[in-house]
Amino acid sequence: MSSxxxxxxxxxxxxxxxxxxxxxxxxxxxxxxVILDAVALVQQAPTEGVEPMSHPLPLVxxxxxDEVRPGLTSAQALSGAPEADQQRFSVPRILSxx
Amino acid sequence: MSEHTSxxxxxxxxxxxxxxxxxxxxxxxxxxxxxxxxxxxxxxxxFCGCPTEFGAEPNxxxxxxxxxLPGSLPVVNEKGVESAIRIGLALNCTIAPWSRFARKNYxxxxxxxxxxxxxxxxxxxxxxxxxxxxxxxxxxRVEIERAHMEEDTGKSLHVGGATxxxxxxDYSLVDYNRxxxxxxxxxxxxxxxxxxxxxxxxxxxxxxLRDLLRALGVSDVKxxxxxxxxxxxxxxxxxxxxxxxxAEVPFGTRTETKxxxxxxxxxxxxxxxxxxxxxxxxxxxxxxxxxxxxxxDTGVTTSGREKxxxxxxxxxxxxxxxxxxxxxxxxxxxxxxxxxxxxxxxRRLQGEWGYxxxxxxxxxxxxxxxxxxxxxxAGATPAGxxxxxSGEIARRANLDGRELTDMGITPRAVAELDALVQxxxxxxxxxxxxxxxxxxxxxxxGAVADARGLALVSDDGALGAxxxxxIAANPDLVEKIRSGKVQAAGALIGQVMxxxxxxADAARVRELIMERVGS
Numbered sequence: 001m002s003s004x005x006x007x008x009x010x011x012x013x014x015x016x017x018x019x020x021x022x023x024x025x026x027x028x029x030x031x032x033x034v035i036l037d038a039v040a041l042v043q044q045a046p047t048e049g050v051e052p053m054s055h056p057l058p059l060v061x062x063x064x065x066d067e068v069r070p071g072l073t074s075a076q077a078l079s080g081a082p083e084a085d086q087q088r089f090s091v092p093r094i095l096s097x098x
Numbered sequence: 099m100s101e102h103t104s105x106x107x108x109x110x111x112x113x114x115x116x117x118x119x120x121x122x123x124x125x126x127x128x129x130x131x132x133x134x135x136x137x138x139x140x141x142x143x144x145f146c147g148c149p150t151e152f153g154a155e156p157n158x159x160x161x162x163x164x165x166x167l168p169g170s171l172p173v174v175n176e177k178g179v180e181s182a183i184r185i186g187l188a189l190n191c192t193i194a195p196w197s198r199f200a201r202k203n204y205x206x207x208x209x210x211x212x213x214x215x216x217x218x219x220x221x222x223x224x225x226x227x228x229x230x231x232x233x234x235x236x237x238x239r240v241e242i243e244r245a246h247m248e249e250d251t252g253k254s255l256h257v258g259g260a261t262x263x264x265x266x267x268d269y270s271l272v273d274y275n276r277x278x279x280x281x282x283x284x285x286x287x288x289x290x291x292x293x294x295x296x297x298x299x300x301x302x303x304x305x306x307l308r309d310l311l312r313a314l315g316v317s318d319v320k321x322x323x324x325x326x327x328x329x330x331x332x333x334x335x336x337x338x339x340x341x342x343x344x345a346e347v348p349f350g351t352r353t354e355t356k357x358x359x360x361x362x363x364x365x366x367x368x369x370x371x372x373x374x375x376x377x378x379x380x381x382x383x384x385x386x387x388x389x390x391x392x393x394x395d396t397g398v399t400t401s402g403r404e405k406x407x408x409x410x411x412x413x414x415x416x417x418x419x420x421x422x423x424x425x426x427x428x429x430x431x432x433x434x435x436x437x438x439x440x441x442x443x444x445r446r447l448q449g450e451w452g453y454x455x456x457x458x459x460x461x462x463x464x465x466x467x468x469x470x471x472x473x474x475x476a477g478a479t480p481a482g483x484x485x486x487x488s489g490e491i492a493r494r495a496n497l498d499g500r501e502l503t504d505m506g507i508t509p510r511a512v513a514e515l516d517a518l519v520q521x522x523x524x525x526x527x528x529x530x531x532x533x534x535x536x537x538x539x540x541x542x543x544g545a546v547a548d549a550r551g552l553a554l555v556s557d558d559g560a561l562g563a564x565x566x567x568x569i570a571a572n573p574d575l576v577e578k579i580r581s582g583k584v585q586a587a588g589a590l591i592g593q594v595m596x597x598x599x600x601x602a603d604a605a606r607v608r609e610l611i612m613e614r615v616g617s
Contacts, residue, residue, distance in 0.1 A: 015410055017205050054198060054415030060423035066140050066177035069147025071161030077274070078157060080167075087156040088255065088271035091207040 004033050113398060116373035117380060119294075124337070126376050128296040129349050130289040130368065131331035132240075134307055136282050137250060137324070138181050139317045143278035144249045145172030145215060145419075152323055156273040164278035166211030171418050174199075178280040179222070179422055180432060181316040182247045185282055186223025187433050188310055189242050196423045197222045199247070199416040207272050208251035216283075218413040221246035222422060228310070229441055230302040232295065233459055237441075240303045241287040252277040282316075288349065296372070301365035304328050306440055308361075312468075313437040321359050328364050330355045332371040334379060350375070351385040355399050358392045367392045371399060447471065451480035457488075464492040469502050472509035473516075482516030483509075490533060507536050515543040522603055528552045554603040558610065561594070561602060565610045568593045579615050587611055 009029050013020045020028060074087050083090035117125075143150060146163035162170035186193050200218035226242035253276050258268030284307065292299045308319045308326055319326045333352035338344045353375070358367045375385055389402030438446070447467065448458045451474070461467060466487040473483035487502060491512075495502050515532060518524045524532060524547060535546035547553065555561060568590050569576055578586040587608060594607045 011410070015203075015205070015412070054417055055420050057420070059420040060196070062173065062420050063176035063179060064147070064173045066142050066175050067147065068142050068149045069161075071146070071148045071159065072165075074155060074157040074160075077160045077165060083269075085257075085271055086255075088273050089157070089207070089210075091270050091272060093256070093258075093269050 004029060004036055114374055115377040115381070116370070117376040119369065119373060121380075122334075122373045122376035123294045125380065126334040126372070127290075127293065127337045127344055127347070128368075128372050129333045129335065129352070130286070130292065130296055130300055131352065132286045132289070132300060132303060133329040133331070133354075134284045134304060135250075135327045135329075136185075136284065136311055136317050136319065137326070138178055138280040138282065139315070139325075140175055140177050140181070140280055142175055144175050144178050144247070144280035145278055148278065150279050152325075154275055157275065159275040160277070164210075165274060166209070172215065174419060174422070175280060178247060179424075181280070181314075182222050182245065182282050183424060183429060183432050184314055184436065185284070185311065185316060186226065186245050187429070188314055188436050188439070189223070189226035189228055189245060189284065191223035191226030191242060191245060193424060193429050194220060194222050194224065195426075196220070196421055198421045199419045200413045201416050202248075202411045202413055204411055207270065208254055209277060210252070210274060214249060214251065215416055215419070216248035216413075217246035228303065228306060229439075230299065230306045231441055231444075232298050232302050235455065236295070238292065238295070238299050238302070240289060240299070243285045243287045245282055245284045248281045248283055250276045250279040250281050290345070297365040297369040300330060300368045301361050304364050305361050309440040309467075313440060313443070321361070324359065326359075328358045330358055330364060330368050330371070332368055332375065333385070334372060334375045350379070351387050353385060353388055353390050353399075355390040355392050356402065360394070363392060363394055366397055367399065370397060374399070443467075451484070453480070453484060457484060460484075460488045464488040464502070466492060466502055469509055473512045476510045476513035478509075478513035478516040479520060482519065483512060486512050486515065486533070490530065494537070505537065506539065507533070511536055511543055518543055518547060522605070523547065523553055525554055525600070525604065527600060528554070553601070555598055555601050558606075561598070561607060561610055564594050564597045564602070565590075565607060565614060568597065569611070569614055576615055579611075587615075 006025060006029050009025055009032060010020070013025070013028075078084040078087070078089065081089050138144075140150060142148060143164055146161050148159045148161050148164055151159065163172055183193055197217060197220040199215050200220075201213040202216045202218070203213045205212060221244040223245040224243065226245070228240050228242060229237060230240055231237050252272050252274040255271040255273070256269075257271060286303075289296075289299070304326075308321070311317050311319045311326070317325055321327070331352045331354045333350040335347045335350045338347060353371060355367045355371055358364050371390065378385055386401075390399035391402050392399050437443075444458065444462065444467065448455075451470075453461065461470060461484055464487065466484075470480070470483045470487050473487065474480050491502060491505055491507065495505055515524075515529055515536070518532070519526070519529050528547070531550060531552055532543050532546045535541070535550060536543055540546045540549065572590060572593070575586050575589055579590075590611050591604055591607050594611075595602050595604060
C-alpha cells in the first residue's frame, strides 16, 4: 500500500543529515513503509465537511505587546554549547567542499 | 536555505561570457521576479521579548525561545503583525482574514530550531501592486504576489580555510542576536513587459519600496546594514518581432541572485544576469536553475553551487502558534494610519515647492525629500532648502559616505542659514563659511556668523564711499550705463565688491550705483 521508494528514503536521510549504508536503507524502507501504512488508516476517517486544523483549540490572534523582556546573558546562552569561541557558538563547518 | 549573509558566499573565480546589452535586448525579453526582505523596526523579536538592537555584543540578545531550547514556546509580537498588515495595505494587497505560520525545515546552524518560522500557503497579504517611476518620468506597475511574516536568521562567521569563506572553512561561529527579528518578505509576480527598462524598473521598485517602508515607519530600511535585502530572479525568453505575440512565449529558466544589497547593485545585477543568460542561450546552451552570488566589487555573479535536492523544506503549519485572523475593523483602523504613497507625495511636494523635474530628480537622488520637507516646515524657502541639502551638504555627505541625517546639521539650522541669506545678512560665499562652522560644531548659523564676523555691509555710508570711488575711476563705464548699456553696471559692482573684500550687499551696491549714475 505504501508508495515509499528507496530513493525517497535516501532523500530523507540526506535532508536529516543521517548517513545510511545500503543495508540500512533497505531496512529503513521496510520499517518506514510499515509506519506509513499504519498512519494511512487515519485516511479512512470521515472528514467530509471538517476543516483541516493545525491546533486543537479554537483560538486566534494570541499576541504579546512589543516590550522587551529579560532574556539570557551571553554566558548563560553559551553555557550549554559544546564549543564556543569569541562569544559565539562554534559549530562544525557548514558545507562540505564540492 | 535562508538569508545567508555575504560572508557565507562561495567564491568562484571564473568569469563567464556575456553578450553586449544591445545584443541581449535585440534577441531576448526579460522576466523578473524580485524578493525583498525587510527587517521590521520593532523593539523586540517576532516570537519572543528579546531586544533587536543592531551591533550588540554577540549572543547578548537571546533567550530560550530564539535559541530553540526545549520546552520554550513562541508568542507573536503584536506590532509585527500590525506592521505586516500596514505593509500589505500600502502595497494594495488583500489582507487574509485568516492566515497561519508554517515551519520551514532545514539543517543549517543559522537557525538553532532547525526550522525558520515563516508563512507558506497562507500569507497575511497577497495580490497587490506598487507603481514606480523611472528617472525620465516613465511609469511602471509592479505586481505583488504576496507579503508574508517570518523571522531573520543568526549570523555566521566562517573561520579557517584558505579563503575564510564558506568552502574550506574549518568551523563556523554563530551569533543568534539576529535570529528571530521580524522579517517581512515581499515577493513580486513574474514581471514582464519591461524590456530594456527591466534593470531600471528593478532598481526603481526597490527604491520606491524603501521610501514607502520608511514613510510607514516600520523599518529603518538601511540596505548597508541588511535591514532591506533584495534577491533578484531573472530569466530570458526569445524576443518576438510583434510585441503582442510576446506574452505567448513561455518563460525561460530563471536564476536567483542573492543578497543584492544596494540600489545601484539591483540594477547592475539584473543587467549582468541578463547579458550572461543571453550569452549562454545564444551559444546554444541552457540556463541552470540555481542561486547566484552577487559580487559588488567586480559587478558579476557566480554560481552558488547549491544542490537543488537540498531545497526541500517540508513546510507544515506551526503547531505552537495559533492563526492570525484580523477583523475587518482592525484592518480598516490600520488602513487609516497609512501615509500618502511615495509617488503621489513626490508629485504633490514638487508642485508645492515649485521645483523643475530636473531639480526634483536631484533631490530624490540625494535622498533629501524628508529633510527638505522638515526644513521648509522650519521656515526655509523651498529653493533655499533644496540648494543646501541637495547641493553643498549632499556633496559633502557623498564625499564622507554619510547620510544627510548624520551630517551634524539639522533642518532648523539650515532654515536659519537660509533666513540669513534671504534677509540679506549673508551672501552665498559667506553662507558657505557659516555652513563650515556649523558642520564643525561651532554652533547655530547665527552664532557662527557672529563669531566669525560674517555679515554683508549694507550700510550706505561705507558702501557709498566705495561706490563713489569706483564711479570716479571708471568714467567710460558710467558713460556706457548712461547710454543704456545697463549690463555695464556689473563691472562696477564687481569692483565695489572687490574693494569691500566680498562683504558688500551686492543688491544694495547696484541700487547705489544706479542712483548715482542717474539712469
